[in-house]
Amino acid sequence: xxYLLFSSILLLTxxxxxxxxxxxxxxxxxxxxxxxxxxxxxxAVESDSSDALKRPEVEKMxxxxxxxxxxxGGKVDLVDIGNQELPNGKIIPLPKVVTAQFGNDPKKRxxxxxGHVDVQPAKQEDGWATEPYxxxxxxxxxxxRGASDNKAPVLAWIHAVEAYQALNIELPVxxxxxxxxxxxxxxxxxxxxxxxxxxxxxxDIDYIIISDCGWLSRRPALxxxxxxxxxxxxxVEGPKQDLHxxxxxxxxxxxxxxxxxxxxTLINPSGRILIPGIxxxxxxxxxxxxxxxxxxxxxxxxxxxxxxxxxxxxSTKEDVLxxxxxxxxxxxxxxEGAFSASGSKTVIPxxxxxxxxxxQVPDMDPSVVEKQVTDYLNAMFAKxxxxxxxxxxxxxxxxxxxxxxxxxxxxxxxxxxxxxxGEDPDMIREGGxxxxxxxxxxxxxxxxxxxxxxxxxxxxxxQNEKMSRYNYIEGTKYFAAYLHEVAQIPKx
Amino acid sequence: xxYLLFSSILLLTxxxxxxxxxxxxxxxxxxxxxxxxxxxxxxAVESDSSDALKRPEVEKMxxxxxxxxxxxGGKVDLVDIGNQELPNGKIIPLPKVVTAQFGNDPKKRxxxxxGHVDVQPAKQEDGWATEPYxxxxxxxxxxxRGASDNKAPVLAWIHAVEAYQALNIELPVxxxxxxxxxxxxxxxxxxxxxxxxxxxxxxDIDYIIISDCGWLSRRPALxxxxxxxxxxxxxVEGPKQDLHxxxxxxxxxxxxxxxxxxxxTLINPSGRILIPGIxxxxxxxxxxxxxxxxxxxxxxxxxxxxxxxxxxxxSTKEDVLxxxxxxxxxxxxxxEGAFSASGSKTVIPxxxxxxxxxxQVPDMDPSVVEKQVTDYLNAMFAKxxxxxxxxxxxxxxxxxxxxxxxxxxxxxxxxxxxxxxGEDPDMIREGGxxxxxxxxxxxxxxxxxxxxxxxxxxxxxxQNEKMSRYNYIEGTKYFAAYLHEVAQIPKx
Numbered sequence: 001x002x003y004l005l006f007s008s009i010l011l012l013t014x015x016x017x018x019x020x021x022x023x024x025x026x027x028x029x030x031x032x033x034x035x036x037x038x039x040x041x042x043x044a045v046e047s048d049s050s051d052a053l054k055r056p057e058v059e060k061m062x063x064x065x066x067x068x069x070x071x072x073g074g075k076v077d078l079v080d081i082g083n084q085e086l087p088n089g090k091i092i093p094l095p096k097v098v099t100a101q102f103g104n105d106p107k108k109r110x111x112x113x114x115g116h117v118d119v120q121p122a123k124q125e126d127g128w129a130t131e132p133y134x135x136x137x138x139x140x141x142x143x144x145r146g147a148s149d150n151k152a153p154v155l156a157w158i159h160a161v162e163a164y165q166a167l168n169i170e171l172p173v174x175x176x177x178x179x180x181x182x183x184x185x186x187x188x189x190x191x192x193x194x195x196x197x198x199x200x201x202x203x204d205i206d207y208i209i210i211s212d213c214g215w216l217s218r219r220p221a222l223x224x225x226x227x228x229x230x231x232x233x234x235x236v237e238g239p240k241q242d243l244h245x246x247x248x249x250x251x252x253x254x255x256x257x258x259x260x261x262x263x264x265t266l267i268n269p270s271g272r273i274l275i276p277g278i279x280x281x282x283x284x285x286x287x288x289x290x291x292x293x294x295x296x297x298x299x300x301x302x303x304x305x306x307x308x309x310x311x312x313x314x315s316t317k318e319d320v321l322x323x324x325x326x327x328x329x330x331x332x333x334x335x336e337g338a339f340s341a342s343g344s345k346t347v348i349p350x351x352x353x354x355x356x357x358x359x360q361v362p363d364m365d366p367s368v369v370e371k372q373v374t375d376y377l378n379a380m381f382a383k384x385x386x387x388x389x390x391x392x393x394x395x396x397x398x399x400x401x402x403x404x405x406x407x408x409x410x411x412x413x414x415x416x417x418x419x420x421x422g423e424d425p426d427m428i429r430e431g432g433x434x435x436x437x438x439x440x441x442x443x444x445x446x447x448x449x450x451x452x453x454x455x456x457x458x459x460x461x462x463q464n465e466k467m468s469r470y471n472y473i474e475g476t477k478y479f480a481a482y483l484h485e486v487a488q489i490p491k492x
Numbered sequence: 493x494x495y496l497l498f499s500s501i502l503l504l505t506x507x508x509x510x511x512x513x514x515x516x517x518x519x520x521x522x523x524x525x526x527x528x529x530x531x532x533x534x535x536a537v538e539s540d541s542s543d544a545l546k547r548p549e550v551e552k553m554x555x556x557x558x559x560x561x562x563x564x565g566g567k568v569d570l571v572d573i574g575n576q577e578l579p580n581g582k583i584i585p586l587p588k589v590v591t592a593q594f595g596n597d598p599k600k601r602x603x604x605x606x607g608h609v610d611v612q613p614a615k616q617e618d619g620w621a622t623e624p625y626x627x628x629x630x631x632x633x634x635x636x637r638g639a640s641d642n643k644a645p646v647l648a649w650i651h652a653v654e655a656y657q658a659l660n661i662e663l664p665v666x667x668x669x670x671x672x673x674x675x676x677x678x679x680x681x682x683x684x685x686x687x688x689x690x691x692x693x694x695x696d697i698d699y700i701i702i703s704d705c706g707w708l709s710r711r712p713a714l715x716x717x718x719x720x721x722x723x724x725x726x727x728v729e730g731p732k733q734d735l736h737x738x739x740x741x742x743x744x745x746x747x748x749x750x751x752x753x754x755x756x757t758l759i760n761p762s763g764r765i766l767i768p769g770i771x772x773x774x775x776x777x778x779x780x781x782x783x784x785x786x787x788x789x790x791x792x793x794x795x796x797x798x799x800x801x802x803x804x805x806x807s808t809k810e811d812v813l814x815x816x817x818x819x820x821x822x823x824x825x826x827x828e829g830a831f832s833a834s835g836s837k838t839v840i841p842x843x844x845x846x847x848x849x850x851x852q853v854p855d856m857d858p859s860v861v862e863k864q865v866t867d868y869l870n871a872m873f874a875k876x877x878x879x880x881x882x883x884x885x886x887x888x889x890x891x892x893x894x895x896x897x898x899x900x901x902x903x904x905x906x907x908x909x910x911x912x913x914g915e916d917p918d919m920i921r922e923g924g925x926x927x928x929x930x931x932x933x934x935x936x937x938x939x940x941x942x943x944x945x946x947x948x949x950x951x952x953x954x955q956n957e958k959m960s961r962y963n964y965i966e967g968t969k970y971f972a973a974y975l976h977e978v979a980q981i982p983k984x
Contacts, residue, residue, distance in 0.1 A: 227738060229838065231836050238801055240799070240800025244924060245823035245849060246719060246721065246851060247923045250815035250816055250820075251812050252801055252804060252805055253803075253805055257759055257761070260752055261761060263756075269750070269875075269876035269878065271749075307732070308731050308733070309730055310879040313742065313744055314743070324743050329742035331741045331838070332746065332752060333831040333836075333838065333840075334830030334831030334832050334839075335826065336833065336834060338827060340826050340830070340832035344723050344849075345825055345826075346721065346723070346823070346825065349825070355831055355836060355837070357838060359738060430738070431740065432736060432739045462733075
């Protein structure tokens with residue numbers, strides 16, 4: 001140990017109790033180009049988990065992630081999580097999950113950062129203005145597939161720890177990472193892996209942090225809830241094979257007519273769910289919640305224009321946010337087995353399967369919803385007195401997740417936001433589902449916080465996905481600050 | 493001219509007035525194996541008009557047909573009917589149409605036999621018990637794609653004329669043929685070809701004969717009507733791109749919900765069409781018609797079992813036949829633009845297009861139906877007060893065709909059936925559409941008769957299509973007899 005290093009440690013040790021934002025900002029700002037370069041390297045790896053042919057790229061991405069954490073001195077594992085059966089019956093290994101650990105001081109709190117380094121598919125011909133796997137800076141926006149979802153946030157979490165190391169500031173908490181490569185296709189194998197490590201890797205963890213989401217506007221946000229999802233197949237089966245509609249039309253009750261008939265009983269034209277019991281189960285909107293919505297920065301007109309509709313389902317900001325986050329909704333996705341190509345075909349489809357889903361919110365329970373939907377559709381179908389057969393199946397039953405925004409975990413988040421961005425965060429929810437949050441909560445019993453740094457207009461899963469330099473770099477400072485703030489939560 | 497030939501002509505000349513069934517039967521029966529061999533050669537040509545890659549096979553089939561007619565001394569043309577644009581934009585020539593003429597005696601009547609020698613697709617792996625393009629005799633049933641639809645009937649018409657020639661019996665009528673190779677994909681180019689030859693090839697024709705259909709039971713039948721078809725696209729367009737149902741669900745009125753809602757107003761659960769004006773336009777069922785239905789041989793239980801449903805839409809033979817032939821019906825074929833694959837996808841489709849059709853019967857008028865459907869759906873959609881946009885389009889408007897069963901043309905058919913099969917025919921209609929019938933009628937002004945020889949269980953467009961030896965061979969005798977009978981209709 002040389003003197004200079006020793007003195008700097010002495011000098012900076014108080015930072016365990018007072019976060020020196022200036023030192024972090026200076027360090028992080030001065031390394032901005034390195035961070036962008038790291039993101040460029042990561043985006044260049046076409047780690048599309050939906051395409052089995054790209055699996056070597058995902059494996060490579062997991063190796064790169066592991067190596068980066070290893071070089072920083074982390075205790076790193078590449079965890080084998082078994083195999084995957086492809087639709088063609090072929091069995092291939094799942095990408096390994098990277099776990100890492102920095103510090104194991106039992107006197108400190110331990111946080112675990114979850115993230116993923118696989119991406120959605122992308123091709124320039126889908127309408128990208130730039131080559132999707134070549135990170136391109138346009139006016140401070142870093143365009144590339146996976147830039148915001150979720151490579152830059154994972155890197156920001158790594159660089160935050162690196163900054164502590166570079167500044168010779170002792171990490172205020174023990175930091176663990178769990179980084180997967182199958183998130184975009186349903187986190188295959190992760191649930192089992194989490195269950196198996198409940199009493200080992202997860203046992204000393206206090207909190208789990210997820211940054212796999214985005215803000216609602218240009219104002220920073222903390223995310224305290226996600227909706228769940230009950231996904232249904234409703235199959236109506238009639239004739240034993242498809243029939244010619246000229247030859248047989250008028251003599252058989254057609255499965256499509258029956259299916260359309262029962263689908264039309266799910267929801268009314270203004271969006272109200274008609275299945276008895278669903279709306280009744282929803283936790284009432286509190287005044288406090290409604291007041292909170294009023295203060296959220298949300299540009300309705302911008303949202304409407306982005307979607308490209310003449311009118312949204314609701315006319316006030318509060319209603320739109322509430323129906324996006326805390327009320328259930330029914331979406332009919334499509335029908336399998338019917339004629340779906342362009343052109344015309346005079347067929348009476350013999351077996352048709354509607355796909356629809358109901359977004360789950362507190363206090364709905366997927367197993368209750370399954371029964372409500374099944375009973376209701378069976379009753380509606382019975383009324384039709386059809387000779388065809390209906391089979392209703394719930395194939396996904398993902399629960400919603402909501403955190404207590406008064407949890408010290410969130411107070412720490414608010415303080416870190418205030419410190420780095422100079423304003424209070426919007427407290428928001430996600431309309432979509434991040435099933436891993438609920439898994440972590442249920443299996444490990446740990447509390448979860450979502451700390452997004454993605455922009456509201458990052459275009460996740462879309463063409464021209466981007467991460468702004470601002471969100472990426474300030475986000476890194478914010479994560480460093482959060483590690484400090486979360487360390488202040490007293491251990492009881 | 494040698495004496496023997498001359499004497500046989502003298503001997504047989506009275507056949508112009510008295511048909512010698514025994515002579516024809518003896519000749520046709522003794523050539524049965526040759527006829528089966530001819531069918532085997534024709535079935536071996538994979539003349540699938542739906543697959544552009546098989547186009548050379550269709551062309552080859554047209555050549556074979558032309559050559560057969562040429563060898564018999566016919567005046568044969570292979571008529572160029574222009575090009576076809578494939579969905580990929582490529583332009584390829586349409587298969588030529590074969591026209592042929594036997595005799596041009598102005599004192600005789602002239603009939604024109606229409607048929608087609610292209611076929612539906614077939615692959616053994618679709619569930620065929622035999623190789624579809626290798627004619628296979630199983631218990632007297634000749635299995636092969638196109639055997640019944642329409643190769644054997646076309647051959648039977650050729651062999652009928654050949655029999656007259658072989659027996660040295662003068663043809664009692666002039667016989668023309670028009671044989672096409674695009675029937676299974678919509679007779680592309682045929683309408684224009686018919687229009688262009690209205691005053692030439694078609695000018696001296698008295699009657700047009702079509703044998704592109706089948707019996708209703710084991711009893712022979714004459715077909716006196718087909719339903720038409722109005723095929724609609726109803727498109728609902730909302731957001732400018734597909735949306736994630738988690739992120740956006742609950743804030744937009746989804747096009748699928750709107751589309752399902754309006755489709756559900758087309759028809760009630762028991763099959764009644766709800767569009768005002770449609771049922772009112774249908775010609776009332778006469779007592780005579782109903783009585784005729786009562787005498788038709790039709791096994792309801794067999795029909796139900798073949799379809800594989802627990803119950804048909806109607807419980808009496810008369811109602812089932814009437815709703816198959818002389819009442820309109822709505823079939824919803826499917827939805828383009830929605831999720832139609834197996835598995836699950838959480839999408840809000842931005843633009844969805846329903847495909848449905850309404851079978852036309854007298855006295856419905858497609859242009860009136862177009863307005864009725866469009867107005868009705870627009871009114872139903874307006875009630876929903878949706879911000880989305882509806883566009884209704886009729887893309888096919890094919891009229892029904894019905895003949896007068898008291899026409900001497902049909903009397904001739906009844907006599908020929910009685911002579912060859914020893915019983916009276918069922919007078920039936922087709923539920924499907926044979927658009928060329930209406931085209932011939934409208935463009936040429938000629939009367940049409942449909943003389944089916946296909947069996948009720950031939951499996952047209954299905955796996956294991958077959959033609960029985962019985963129907964093929966007796967059908968050839970029947971066609972020979974019909975040529976005699978139609979010649980007896982006095983020229984006015």
